[in-house]
Amino acid sequence: MAKKKKNKQTTKGQLGKKKETAREKMIGQTIGYRYDVNLLPDYKKLTPFLKKYIEHMGWDDLNWLEDVHMGYEENRPAVFDRNANGWVTIPKKIKLPDNQQDRDMIARELLVKFQMSPNHPLVDLKKAYRKF
């Protein structure tokens, strides 16, 4: 019984970490994505913030956010910000659900907040280089 509990804990701590194939070991890098990039969103899981964002933009659905998923960077949950071309790591204090659809919705919400923030790394670039 105790043995089973230990195994469960180990798996939980390794979310997003998969067993490397022989080829991956040989070349020393991960092949492909570590999550399903083609997973279509479940609209029943929309958060109130995302509903508000969609309404504000005048769109009919999640639009570009359909391609946003919760990924992993250095084995920590993270979402890829295409504008900054880097991973935005989720703070440890945010507890994430196990369901990928729910995780994806949280990733979308966090990414919108991050991108629209005046603290986004692109703001400094814009201030320095924008033409009009």
Place this chain on the structure above:
Amino acid sequence: MANLKTSTKKTKAQSMGMHTETLTGKTQQKFFNPDEAENFFYWGTHDVDFNKRTEIDVKDMDCNEANKKIDSLMGEGYGTIVIKNPQGKHSLGVGILNKLNLIFEGSLGYFGIGSIDGPIVRVNGRVGWSCAENMMAGKVVIEKNAGSCFGAAIRGGDLICKGSVGARTGIDQKGGSIIVGGDAGAFTGFMMQRGRIVILGDVGINLGDSMYDGTIYVGGKIGSFGSDAVKASMTKNDIDWLKRKLKVAEIGSDFDISKMTKVVAGKKLWNYDALEPTEKKGAI
């Protein structure tokens, strides 16, 4: 990271230290601050009102003047802008990073509405090559036909053509959805990496050639499959998504989705050669 100590024979790349060196500048890791406020605008963009409407006649303007005029109108708070007499001018409506309702009364030339991030655009005519190239977000509806490279390198949003499109639609697509009511030419989804393409009509030869990832749905006949493009079975999630997306696209309301063919990457081209890190070193 692979456990390199267990491998007995070092590859050329490993002996060069490519697997242990720290590559700087490759990944910019940022940390999300949970105290960020709710905000729906990019910094430096305009707060516009969809109900505030205006029209501009671009007959005697070049594309640079017309694009600057659109920007200044957004600065004045106009959320709905109608462009009269676009007369097939190239590069109109590009680089709009704002929420906006933009209507073109006529046809566009090459590279129309490229690199947009947010607006809803309607073109009441045709469009030339590379319409909505590098589109990031928003919705674009083309009422008639489109030229080649429709949605080239698109990264997000919904790009819709109610008519037919030329060759290489969605070439190098990295996200978003391209929806075509009519037929599509050869090499549709060429080298696509992510996102979805929906063709309700027929599609030409070499569909999804060298596609790395992503999904293509075809309603009509397929000329031929490209290298590494394979058929896959439709799931309930696919059908639900297609039903909803066709409604968004304002086309195919009576289309039988269950008869569509789903095409994905066979992943045979996922070749990560052992020499790749060495080549990277050369490039750096």
